[in-house]
Amino acid sequence: DIVMTQSPLSLPVIPGEPASISCRSSQSLLDSNGHNFLDWYLQKPGQSPQLLIFLGSTRAPGVPARFSGSGSGTDFTLQISRVEAEDVGIYYCMQAFQTRYTFGQGTKLEIK
Amino acid sequence: EVQLVESGGGLVKPGGSLRLSCAASGFDFTTYTMNWVRQAPGKGLEWVSSVTPSRDIFYADSVKGRFTISRDNSKSSLYLHTSSLRAEDTAVYYCTRGPPLDSWGQGTLVTVSS
Numbered sequence: 001d002i003v004m005t006q007s008p009l010s011l012p013v014i015p016g017e018p019a020s021i022s023c024r025s026s027q028s029l030l031d032s033n034g035h036n037f038l039d040w041y042l043q044k045p046g047q048s049p050q051l052l053i054f055l056g057s058t059r060a061p062g063v064p065a066r067f068s069g070s071g072s073g074t075d076f077t078l079q080i081s082r083v084e085a086e087d088v089g090i091y092y093c094m095q096a097f098q099t100r101y102t103f104g105q106g107t108k109l110e111i112k
Numbered sequence: 113e114v115q116l117v118e119s120g121g122g123l124v125k126p127g128g129s130l131r132l133s134c135a136a137s138g139f140d141f142t143t144y145t146m147n148w149v150r151q152a153p154g155k156g157l158e159w160v161s162s163v164t165p166s167r168d169i170f171y172a173d174s175v176k177g178r179f180t181i182s183r184d185n186s187k188s189s190l191y192l193h194t195s196s197l198r199a200e201d202t203a204v205y206y207c208t209r210g211p212p213l214d215s216w217g218q219g220t221l222v223t224v225s226s
Contacts (some may be wrong), residue, residue, distance in 0.1 A: 001173075039212045041157075048219060049149075049157065054212035092157055096211035099170045101147075101159040 002026050002095050006104035012112045019080040021107045023093035028073045029056075037097035040069055040078045043106075044089040052091075053078065085111055114138040114215045116207045121220030128197050132220055134190040134207030141188035145210065148181065148192050150203035151219075160205070161192065175201075197224045 003026040013019045029037045036056035043049040051060040053069035056076060066081040080087060088111055093104040120132040132148070148160040161181040162170045169181055180193040190207055204219040 037211075041213070043157075048206060048216040049213070050216070051210075051212050051214045054214075060212070060214060090156075094157075094159075094211075094213070099162055099168075100172065101162075101211065103157045103159070106156045 001100050002029075002098055002102050004093055004095055004102050004104040006091075006093055006107050009105060009107055011107055011109045013080075013083045013109060014112045015085060016082050019083050019087075019109060021078045021091055021093075021109075023071075023076045023078070023104050025074045025076075025095055025097075027097075029076075029095050029097040030073050031097070036072050036076070037095060038069075038071070038076050039094045039096060040067075041092045041094060042087075042089050043092065044086075047089075049092065083109070083111070114209070116209065116215055116217035118205065118207050118217040118220040121205065121222045123223045123225065124197055125226050126198060126224055128224070129193070129195040130197070130222060132192040132194065132205055132207075132222070134217060136188045136190065136207075136209070139209070139215075141183075142185045146183060146190045147208045147210065147213065148190075149206045149208055149213070149216075150201075150222075151206070152200070152203040155203075158203075163190070194222070197222070199224050 005024045038056045040053040041049040057069040090106040115137045117135045145164045147162040178196045182191045206219045207217040209215040
C-alpha cells in the first residue's frame with residue numbers, strides 16, 4: 001500500500017496569517033495522463049470530513065479561494081493564504097492512485 | 113442535494129456481527145464507486161472497502177475475510193456486513209461517494225466490547 005506522510009502534525013496559526021501543510025507519498029501519484037491522484041480533506045470539530053482539493057490542485061465546489069493545492073509525483077502542499085477561525089480542524093491528504101486508498105495521519109490546525 | 117445516510121451501528125460483543133447500511137439520494141447511484149471509511153475514537157481516517165459500478169470490490173487487509181461490501185442499485189443503497197468483530201473495529205463508519213470522496217454521510221458508530 002502507498003504510505004502517506006503529513007507534516008506538521010500540529011499547526012498553530014494566527015488569524016490572517018498563511019499556513020502550509022506538506023504531504024508525501026511513498027510512490028508517485030502521477031498517472032500517464034498527467035493527473036496527480038491526491039486529495040485534501042478537512043474534518044471540522046464534530047463533523048464528517050469534507051473535500052477541499054482533488055487531483056492535487058482543483059478546488060472542490062464552494063471551497064474558498066484562500067485554499068490552494070500544489071505539487072506533483074510524491075510531494076504535495078496545501079496552502080491557506082490567510083487563515084480564518086472557521087478553518088480549524090484536522091486536514092488529511094489521501095491518495096486515490098490505487099483503489100486501496102490511504103490517508104495521511106492528519107494535521108491539526110488550531111488558532112493561536 | 114446529495115445525501116448519504118448510514119444506519120445499523122451499535123454495541124456488539126467481540127466475535128459478533130453487524131450489517132451497516134447507507135441510503136443514497138440526490139444522484140445517479142449506479143454510476144459511482146461507493147466506499148466505507150472508518151475513524152476510531154480520537155484517531156485518523158482509514159479506508160475500509162470500495163465497490164465500483166461494475167461491482168469490482170476492494171478491501172483493506174485489516175478487514176479482508178471478515179467484512180463484505182455490497183450494493184443494491186435498485187434501492188440506491190450500500191451495505192457493509194461485518195463479522196468476527198474485534199475491539200479494534202470500534203469506529204465511526206462513514207459511507208462516501210467517489211473518489212474524490214466528495215460526499216460523506218454523518219457516520220454510524222460501531223462499538224465492539226464485552
